[in-house]
Amino acid sequence: MSTNSPLIIVISAPSGTGKTTIVRELIKNNENLVASVSYTTRKKRANEIDGKDYLLFLQNYFFYG
Numbered sequence: 001m002s003t004n005s006p007l008i009i010v011i012s013a014p015s016g017t018g019k020t021t022i023v024r025e026l027i028k029n030n031e032n033l034v035a036s037v038s039y040t041t042r043k044k045r046a047n048e049i050d051g052k053d054y055l056l057f058l059q060n061y062f063f064y065g
Helices: 019-028 059-064
Strands: 038-040 054-056
Touching: none
Parallel strands: 038 054
Antiparallel strands: none
């Protein structure tokens, strides 16, 4: 593996276990880290920003593109 190859870190756990808190702390303390943005078909929550917290898509988009 080249020293220029990106390292991918996966944080996976059930809902409500602190994944977002861990990711935010990692990013805050390391300027070389960035977080991916997840896709979801659920309705937007009041405090979420489309494109930042999640990429919000209609379920039909996944099935019919």
